[in-house]
Amino acid sequence: MKTNIYVKRRVAVVGAGLTLFRRRMLETPKELAWEAAKMALDWAGLELDDVDAVVIGSAPDAFDGVHMKGEYLADGSGGWGRPTMRVYVGGGTGVFTPIAGWWHVASGLFDVVLVVAEEKMSPAQPHPQFVFKHIWDPILERPLNPNLIWIFAMEMHRYMYKYNVRKEDIALVSVKNKRNALDHPAAQLAAKITVEDVLNSEVLVYPVQRLDISPVTDGAAALVMVSEKVARRITDSPVWVEGVGWALDSTQWTNRELAYPKYVEVAARMAYRMAGINNPRKEIDVAEVYDPFDYKELHHMEGLMLARKGEAPILTREGVTERDGDLPVNPSGGLLGVGNPIAAAGLMKVAEIFWQLRGEAGGRQVKKPAYTGLAQAWGDLMQAGTVIVMRAG
Amino acid sequence: MGYKLPGTPLKRAEFEKAFKVEDKPEAKYAWAAGQALSRFLEELKNGRIVGRRCRNCGKILIPPRMYCEHCFRPTGEWVYVRPVGRIVTAVVSYIAATRERLEKPEVIGIVEFEDAPGSGIFHRLNIDPELVISRKAFGMRVKAVWKPPKEREGSINDILYFEPVGEGEG
Numbered sequence: 113m114k115t116n117i118y119v120k121r122r123v124a125v126v127g128a129g130l131t132l133f134r135r136r137m138l139e140t141p142k143e144l145a146w147e148a149a150k151m152a153l154d155w156a157g158l159e160l161d162d163v164d165a166v167v168i169g170s171a172p173d174a175f176d177g178v179h180m181k182g183e184y185l186a187d188g189s190g191g192w193g194r195p196t197m198r199v200y201v202g203g204g205t206g207v208f209t210p211i212a213g214w215w216h217v218a219s220g221l222f223d224v225v226l227v228v229a230e231e232k233m234s235p236a237q238p239h240p241q242f243v244f245k246h247i248w249d250p251i252l253e254r255p256l257n258p259n260l261i262w263i264f265a266m267e268m269h270r271y272m273y274k275y276n277v278r279k280e281d282i283a284l285v286s287v288k289n290k291r292n293a294l295d296h297p298a299a300q301l302a303a304k305i306t307v308e309d310v311l312n313s314e315v316l317v318y319p320v321q322r323l324d325i326s327p328v329t330d331g332a333a334a335l336v337m338v339s340e341k342v343a344r345r346i347t348d349s350p351v352w353v354e355g356v357g358w359a360l361d362s363t364q365w366t367n368r369e370l371a372y373p374k375y376v377e378v379a380a381r382m383a384y385r386m387a388g389i390n391n392p393r394k395e396i397d398v399a400e401v402y403d404p405f406d407y408k409e410l411h412h413m414e415g416l417m418l419a420r421k422g423e424a425p426i427l428t429r430e431g432v433t434e435r436d437g438d439l440p441v442n443p444s445g446g447l448l449g450v451g452n453p454i455a456a457a458g459l460m461k462v463a464e465i466f467w468q469l470r471g472e473a474g475g476r477q478v479k480k481p482a483y484t485g486l487a488q489a490w491g492d493l494m495q496a497g498t499v500i501v502m503r504a505g
Numbered sequence: 506m507g508y509k510l511p512g513t514p515l516k517r518a519e520f521e522k523a524f525k526v527e528d529k530p531e532a533k534y535a536w537a538a539g540q541a542l543s544r545f546l547e548e549l550k551n552g553r554i555v556g557r558r559c560r561n562c563g564k565i566l567i568p569p570r571m572y573c574e575h576c577f578r579p580t581g582e583w584v585y586v587r588p589v590g591r592i593v594t595a596v597v598s599y600i601a602a603t604r605e606r607l608e609k610p611e612v613i614g615i616v617e618f619e620d621a622p623g624s625g626i627f628h629r630l631n632i633d634p635e636l637v638i639s640r641k642a643f644g645m646r647v648k649a650v651w652k653p654p655k656e657r658e659g660s661i662n663d664i665l666y667f668e669p670v671g672e673g674e675g
Contacts, residue, residue: 130510131510131511131512132510132511132512132514134512134514134515135514136514136515136516136517136519136520137512137513137514137515138513138514138515138523139512139513144512147511147512148511151510151511177528177530234520237527239603239604241602241603241604242602242603245602250534250536251536251538251539251542251546251661252542252545252568252626252661253627253661255660255661255662256613256627256628256629256661256662257601257602258602258613259598259600259601259602259604261598261600262596262598262613262627265596265598266594266595266596266613266614266615266627267594269594269595269596269637269640270593270594270615272640273594273640273643297509297510298510315597315599316598316599316600317596317597317598317599317600318596318597318598318599318634318637318638319596319638320596330512331512362574364566364568364570364574366568366615366624366625366626366627367566367567367623367624367625370593370594370615
């Protein structure tokens with residue numbers, strides 16, 4: 113795999129928007145998209161007339177229950193009458209959407225791109241759990257009547273076995289993220305909980321318990337991404353996209369070592385090379401790591417080379433990943449605390465890095481000076497990795 | 506960010522009362538199993554596990570594929586493997602696919618075949634959940650237990666489950 117890391121046109125994020133993240137929202141998917149998109153444009157001080165192209169991100173159509181979701185969301189996303197596309201890589205979509213926004217601008221095709229991600233999971237009745245059944249292989253896996261959580265539990269337990277990780281250390285991630293979310297205005301599940309609360313919560317599929325998992329959520333997020341020329345004109349504090357990376361592994365997940373997400377490493381190496389990062393552990397000041405399950409934050413930190421294999425639980429126990437630690441991870445509160453409207457959750461993470469690097473994160477602002485940040489998402493059958501590295505201007 | 510974000514949350518009761526439109530899509534599918542898995546399913550009916558060997562890298566792929574995704578070449582030959590392997594990971598499910606609590610928990614895991622290193626499938630495991638929770642199940646040697654031949658239909662469910670290989674057994 114070769115990548116041209118010397119892309120000449122710089123791309124900046126200049127605005128971000130979010131709706132509330134909640135279990136059930138009155139608004140339609142289009143209305144949620146509109147609210148987030150409008151807020152992002154307002155943040156950037158731009159109007160829809162300034163927008164050259166739109167990129168929409170959304171996870172399986174089956175959640176909203178509407179096919180052609182890209183086209184469906186277009187009018188609420190400012191997408192009519194201009195080049196508009198929808199991207200999808202499962203749970204990795206939220207970070208892949210601004211990656212697509214980046215190449216729209218970096219290619220020289222467009223100067224101003226509106227990036228919108230939306231997910232409504234509440235329409236699926238009685239629970240979106242049923243919809244997840246359709247991600248399994250129809251020939252060999254669905255006949256076993258699988259529950260979605262099985263696959264994560266199998267990965268989590270393999271990770272725990274391989275690196276001798278204790279459930280107590282994994283639970284610390286849930287405790288940290290739900291606490292961080294207390295300062296997030298969109299948060300659905302912000303709470304002060306203890307490790308005991310996690311360990312005493314309902315066991316769903318051992319080792320996965322109720323409080324190890326992010327909730328079911330409706331919500332939307334948006335970003336405005338612009339060329340350097342436009343960024344210099346409209347803001348004194350652009351946040352530059354310095355590196356992007358993405359990679360897929362095979363769907364043959366039962367033929368792989370599940371203890372380590374190699375595809376995340378491949379994506380991260382691509383983004384780091386582009387950003388000129390040699391030692392991510394030292395050079396990344398703040399990270400938003402995909403955390404639909406608490407163990408996933410640890411697993412992904414290792415794939416991102418922010419920790420050595422098996423080391424992320426130790427860093428967590430030592431407080432390194434706390435908001436005032438040396439490597440703050442998920443200062444937003446993550447999916448565990450803020451909520452998990454799939455694609456919108458990933459884009460919320462990129463928005464968090466934007467706010468952190470601008471010093472606009474309010475009560476969530478990390479203690480150390482933050483110049484370089486990273487957001488990552490993951491999706492499909494433990495196979496899609498998406499990574500974006502940003503720097504303060 | 507000391508401001509209010511947009512959006513109108515609904516509590517469950519409010520959602521029940523809200524204006525809604527309901528629909529239940531009638532989506533029914535029948536999937537052809539393909540070149541590789543048709544043979545795999547046929548052999549399950551015969552009580553055998555078959556894989557495809559890549560003549561380039563030598564790997565035996567199970568579930569079988571007509572192509573090796575590593576070498577991106579056609580796999581060359583069918584190979585039978587013994588239905589015996591080791592547990593790579595295992596979990597205990599207390600809920601059904603539809604989220605209801607199960608009366609009796611189900612144990613599921615990945616079994617890597619002894620004759621095909623790196624190739625595993627996931628299936629039910631007939632072992633004590635305590636062995637999973639204590640992690641003693643990891644590395645345990647297990648074998649496929651089949652449905653009686655007359656009841657087999659060419660399905661992954663022709664294997665009932667995997668269970669520990671007894672002492673002195675192959």
